[in-house]
Every structure is written in C-alpha cells, then in structure tokens.
Amino acid sequence: MDFPTPNGWKVNIMLEELIEAGVDLPDIKVKSINLQKGEQFTEKFIKHNPNQKIPVLIDGETSIMESGAILQYLAEKYPTSLLPNDHSKWEVLPWLYWQVANLGPVFGNKLSYTRYMDDIDESLKSHPLERFGTEANRLLKVMTVNCLSINSYVVIILR
Structure with missing residues (x-):
C-alpha cells in the first residue's frame, strides 16, 4: 500500500533495486492509499497497520508496517549484495x-x-x-x- 511520500518511495526504490540486482520478484500489486481522504483510518487498513501510516507490505498472511522494517524484510527475503548475509x-x-x-x-x-x-x-x-x-x-x-x-x-x- 503506497502513497507518494518519501516513506512510500523507499519501498518502490528497493523493489527497483532488487529487480536491477537480478531478483525475479513475484507479481506486485501496488494499492494507493489516499491519505487526504483518510483511507489509512479504515478498519481494513488498520488491520494491516495499527499505526495508520503508509507504507505497508502485505506478503501472503504477513503484514509489515514501517518503511525500515519493509526494506529489511525485502532484503532478507530476496538476498542480494544490498544487505550482506555476513557480519558486514x-x-x-x-x-x-x-x-x-x-x-x-x-x-x-x-x-x-x-x-x-x-x-x-x-x-x-x-x-x-x-x-x-x-x-x-x-x-x-x-x-x-x-x-x-x-x-x-x-x-x-x-x-
């Protein structure tokens, strides 16, 4: 779930970087959330992010809120040099x-x-x-x- 804000952009950039690194990502559906209309306060949205902010990543039964957590999740799920898997x-x-x-x-x-x-x-x-x-x-x-x-x-x- 996305909206044109820096936190939403971070996730989009990460997805582009993963593709650039050769990761074969599954089909991704981006759903825009209209913050000005208050869509982040709906019951459906709060189920995925009780903090009522974007972005949110929904991967099967897993919902991840907070841009940093989403970036780390993607980096760990799709290993590349973006996040080394050793002490570095x-x-x-x-x-x-x-x-x-x-x-x-x-x-x-x-x-x-x-x-x-x-x-x-x-x-x-x-x-x-x-x-x-x-x-x-x-x-x-x-x-x-x-x-x-x-x-x-x-x-x-x-x-």
Missing part, C-alpha cells in the same frame, strides 16, 4: 535505522514548516525552523563524513 550487514543496518529514526523525521518536520504551514504566523515557525534546520545540517554532515570515509558518495540537491 552491521555496516548497513545501522544506517537504515539512522535514516528512519533521524534523517527522515527531521527533514519531514522541517518540510512541514516550510511547505505546508503558510497560514501560520512566521513568529510561531521561527523556533521549529531553526531547530530542524540546525539538526538537518548536522545530520547531512554525519552522512557526508561517513559516506566519504567508505568511498561512497552522497548527492544532495538543495532547492
């Missing part, structure tokens, strides 16, 4: 958890104040914008320094 997986998983616990929420909160709260007085937004902006910059430094140290790269596009 512990170089990958902490970054997954770091993203879902830090980078995603901070950027999401900052975006809320910059894009979706036009009707709120600027004086009420100044503290959250400063707080989330400072933390976003700190997190980008953490990511950049650590990715550069392992000969990887990060592309950051500022608009």
Whole structure:
C-alpha cells in the first residue's frame, strides 16, 4: 500500500533495486492509499497497520508496517549484495535505522514548516525552523563524513 511520500518511495526504490540486482520478484500489486481522504483510518487498513501510516507490505498472511522494517524484510527475503548475509550487514543496518529514526523525521518536520504551514504566523515557525534546520545540517554532515570515509558518495540537491 503506497502513497507518494518519501516513506512510500523507499519501498518502490528497493523493489527497483532488487529487480536491477537480478531478483525475479513475484507479481506486485501496488494499492494507493489516499491519505487526504483518510483511507489509512479504515478498519481494513488498520488491520494491516495499527499505526495508520503508509507504507505497508502485505506478503501472503504477513503484514509489515514501517518503511525500515519493509526494506529489511525485502532484503532478507530476496538476498542480494544490498544487505550482506555476513557480519558486514552491521555496516548497513545501522544506517537504515539512522535514516528512519533521524534523517527522515527531521527533514519531514522541517518540510512541514516550510511547505505546508503558510497560514501560520512566521513568529510561531521561527523556533521549529531553526531547530530542524540546525539538526538537518548536522545530520547531512554525519552522512557526508561517513559516506566519504567508505568511498561512497552522497548527492544532495538543495532547492
């Protein structure tokens, strides 16, 4: 179950990466959930995700909520080099958890104040914008320094 949000995109990107890695995935049905209409609050949806958020992965009788858990589930179910199956997986998983616990929420909160709260007085937004902006910059430094140290790269596009 998907909706055009970063958490939904993560799962779509993972599926594309698995295909690119040569995994023969079963037929996948993507069901869009209209958050603006409140479809995440329906009894049917809550059965799969009591937290009432997207994404949700339904695989047979198994329902998995939370983007990080879905990514790990897919990586373990369809083994590729995306998630090593030896001790080096512990170089990958902490970054997954770091993203879902830090980078995603901070950027999401900052975006809320910059894009979706036009009707709120600027004086009420100044503290959250400063707080989330400072933390976003700190997190980008953490990511950049650590990715550069392992000969990887990060592309950051500022608009």
